[in-house]
Amino acid sequence: MYFDDYDKTKCCGCTACQQICPKNCIEMVKDNEGFLYAKKINLSKCIKCNLCEKVCPLNNSEDYSNVPKCYYGWHSNENKRMLSTSGAAFIALAEICKKHDYYFCGAVYSDDYKNVHHICSNSLNDIYKMRGSKYVQSNIQNCFSEIKELLNNEKKVLFCGTPCQAYGLKKYIGNKLDKNLLIVGLVCHGVASPECYKKYIEEIELKYNSKIKSIKFRDKLLDNGVLSHKFTTIKMKNGENIISTKNPYTITYGMGLMHRPCCSYCNYTTPIRNIDITIGDFWGIEDHFPRLKNEVSKGISLILIHSEKGEKIIDELREVMVLNEVPYTFSLNARQHQLSRPIEENSKRKKFISTVLNENNSFNKTANKY
Structure with a gap:
């Protein structure tokens, strides 16, 4: 347990322990990265409820062995597909859940684009802010x-986040309130240091003497006349x-130079997951269906269905998506290693982060050295 030795590889920062503590004995504290x-405080108030x-x-x-149903596909609306990182599965x-009066919880940028945080909302404008890799x-x-308060009031909620955040939620x-909760986990590549990200943004603003209006990773643009999904647009x-x-x-x-320590030990x-749905890119699907090669840069989504709640939504998804079922083993390949093993810890990680966060050093110059 993390609280036994405060080993950073044992904490993902999901906040579940802090939010469930009945005596407010836990607070979330930022490290230098x-x-x-989580940190235990006011130990005299602790009632050992565990x-x-x-x-x-x-x-x-997790003792969970159900084989998921597996689909590849993309949004039928090409504009929505192009605006999304992958095939616009989220x-x-x-859109389907909105018709059933769901609330949504997902990651958005702060107004100044220097941080990323989760919000709960039923606003369509906020839902579009949750779109895209961050x-x-x-x-x-x-x-x-x-979310718990919404569920207690018999509201429906869709949550989308990294697998550790999804399991923390x-x-x-628990089981008593989860009938109206749809948990969507990502195919996760690990999460990067918020301080490194913030320094990078501040450096860009200083260089161009302007605040950032938007940032988009994996933007889909033409590269010498050929569509590519490898652009970063600021x-x-x-x-x-x-x-x-x-x-x-x-x-x-x-390269994994900024990843959270626990990402290299991810379970x-x-x-095979005990949530409702997993979404991500379906890398390697063109190896099974060569005709899909021209669709890769437009975005092809992987959708894994893990529960009855997930299964119920598939028929409705067909209203707005091109969907095809395939064996889930198709999702396991050399280009999709995030579904078979954690990202390997980069031996230069600590040195890179400490160098970047030194106030006298530049992110760009340090990155170029690596």
Whole structure:
């Protein structure tokens, strides 16, 4: 258990322990890398209920063996597909759930684009803000408590987040309230240091003498006349656009130079999960269906269905998505290792982060060295 030795590889920062503690004995504290870790305070108030241990997604192994149903597909609306990182599976799920009066909980950028956090909302505008990959850890804030209150009031909620966040929520909510909760987990590549991300953004703003208007990872643009999904696009408020397939932040993220320590010990790098739905890119599907090669850069979504609640939504998803069922083993391949093993810890990680976060050093220059 994390609280035995405060080993950082045993905490994912999901906040479940903090939010469930009946005596408010736990707070979330940032380390120098910007990651939140649980810390026990006011120990004299602790009643030894052990709820913090029971809800920890890294402290409890999952005995779950149901083989998921597996689909590949994309949104029927090409514009919505192009605006999404992959095949717009999240937007399709949100559109279906919106018809059934769901609330939504997902990751959004802060107004200044220097942080990422989860919010609960039933606003369509907020739902679109949840779209797209954000290569930095999202702060859950008090969303688990907000979701519980919504469920207690018989509201329906769709939650989308990393697998550890999804399992933290599942354990926090328990079985009594989960009938109106749809939990969607991501095929996760690990989460990056919020402080490194923030420094990168501030450096860009300083260089271009402007605040950021928007940032989009895995943007889909033409590269020498051929559509590519490898662009990172940063738009500045002064009208400047920074567009590149060799963005230093994106590349160092992909190398695992900024990942949270627990990401290299993740229990959830598997297609067999005890949640409702998993979504991500369906890398490698063109090996089975060569005709799909031209669709890859447009975005092809992987959808794994793990529960009856997930199964019930598939027929409705067909109203807005091109969907085809395939064996779930198709999702297991060399280009989709996030479903078979955790990301390997980069031996240069600590040195990279400490160098970047030194106030006298530049993110870009440090990234170029690596």
